[in-house]
Amino acid sequence: MxxxxxxxxxxxxxxxxxxxxxxxxxxxxxxxxxxxxxxxxxxxxxxxxxxxxxxxxxxxxxxxxxxxxxxxxxxxxxxxxxxxxxxxxxxxxxxxRLLKADVAKRPVISSWTALLDYCKARLAREAREEVYVLYLDRKNVLMADEVHGKGTVDQAPLYIREVVKRALDHVASAVILVHNHPSGDPSPSRADIEMTKDLAAALKTVGIALHDHLVIGRQGHASFKSLGLL
Incomplete structure (x- = not known):
């Protein structure tokens, strides 16, 4: 059958x-x-x-x-x-990658909103702190972005000497530091402020500018330059 x-x-x-x-x-x-x-x-x-x-x-x-x-x-x-x-x-x-395509090879000033969208998508929902460094050429065009540290829920390591070395390797004229706060609140901590000052000083000795430090959280973002901290 x-x-x-x-x-x-x-x-x-x-x-x-x-x-x-x-x-x-x-x-x-x-x-x-x-x-x-x-x-x-x-x-x-x-x-x-x-x-x-x-x-x-x-x-x-x-x-x-x-x-x-x-x-x-x-x-x-x-x-x-x-x-x-x-x-x-x-x-x-x-x-x-779609978001990064909107900022790659373009001056960050003219694509700032797209850059923030990319940083938020990459970091805002991470459960641990991560530190990224964006390397810019003399026209402030994004050449590369690299992770420089992954840590715990409230801190991540940043080795200033390594950032300076990589900036020189990329022949960068400026960098933007980006990290997240898993708590959701992007307000810079005292440690964030002190570390940023140290990094800016170290980069200045080799003629490289720290363009900004962005702190990303689920509640928004904080810009050191906008806050007058840089």
Whole structure:
């Protein structure tokens, strides 16, 4: 006797409708969990991932919160499997590269808002303090950005000699220091202020300017130059 045709899982039609809505409107008007559901369905094709998408949004607050969450916390969620966590981090890296493209090879003064968007996307949701240094040429065009320290929830190491060395390696005319406050409050600490003075003095000895020091937090950002601290 001929075998019965395999029953099509109920979520297949739902996925097709989601994809069609996305193609028609480019995701406009779709809630975060539906965008996440489409992404998860590509990494987990043989299971209904709508409940998982909602669980992730509940845990991390938003689509942006999910893709920016630490990898170990994403992997710890029930049902993630091996492929989906990597897929989420690939989306995060793609978003960062799109934002960086708006500031690369352009004077930072004319692309300041784009630069802030890039720094916020990279650092605002990090659970530990990280220090980045942006290297600028004589026209204040961004040449490179490098991480110079990863630390704890309230401090990260910065080796001034290493920053000066890398600035010379890049033949930079100026640098911008960027770090995050995982607490969310971007207000500079006394240690931030003292370290910035030391770095500015060290760079000045080799003819390189410290253009600004940006502190990034979920509540906003602080600019040392705007605050009159530099």
């Amino acid at each position: 001929p075998s019965e045709p395999a029953e099509v899982p109920h979520y297949h039609g739902h996925r097709a409708r989601l994809r069609a809505r996305f193609r028609e409107a480019g995701g406009q008007g779709m809630p975060d969990y539906e965008i996440l559901e489409i992404l998860l369905s590509l990494a987990i094709p043989r299971r209904d991932v709508k409940p998982l998408a909602k669980d992730l949004i509940a845990r991390f607050g938003s689509f942006a919160g999910v893709i920016a969450a630490p990898l170990d916390q994403i992997e710890a969620m029930d049902g993630m499997g091996e492929i989906a966590p990597t897929a989420l981090k690939v989306v995060q890296e793609a978003a960062l």
